[in-house]
Amino acid sequence: MTPAAAIKAYAAAADAAMTKAPGTEKTAGMPDFGEMLGTAMTNVVEQGRAAEQTSVAALTGGTDPVNVVTAVAETELALETMVSIRDKVIAAYEEILRMPI
Template sequence: MMTPLAAAKAYAATQKTLGADLASAGAEKAAAGPGFGEILKNAMTDAMKASKHAETQMAAQIQGKADLVDVVTAVSSAEASLETVMAIRDQVINAYQEIMRMPI
């Protein structure tokens, strides 16, 4: 079950991936934009980068080289990225199941 907060985060991440110019452009420009696969790849890459950054911040905190605020911020960002990826995955699975239910 997706919460409204997770949906809002997923929407914001998708807008960030597509860029402000694509969101405000007409249908002609949208057709020339990145495909679904590219958007999905970017979301996965962002999630991995956020996760690695959070791990680096945690290790630095343990060594006494980072502030706790930086660690909490990095972990929160990684969590938001993971929730976005999970929301996208859930929507893809739902779309696939809906297609499989269609009569031939």
């Protein structure tokens, strides 16, 4: 077998594996993992901006300090959740790297 034929066979096998691999098809109505992470990151950023606006409003006398504390606490919780997710993804990646080939 020539190297070109081997490469072609490998590419065909890889394509077949990707189209037939379980879990590679998208479930109807479900976003993929990347979309979910992107949405979560966008929500964290939006909460941070809202907390910042609430803080500025409190400085000008436009809102209660209770609203500021609540907004900051919600943002802190969202950020801690994202850090936890990041840590889990990194741990899973490191576990995959340790797998024998």
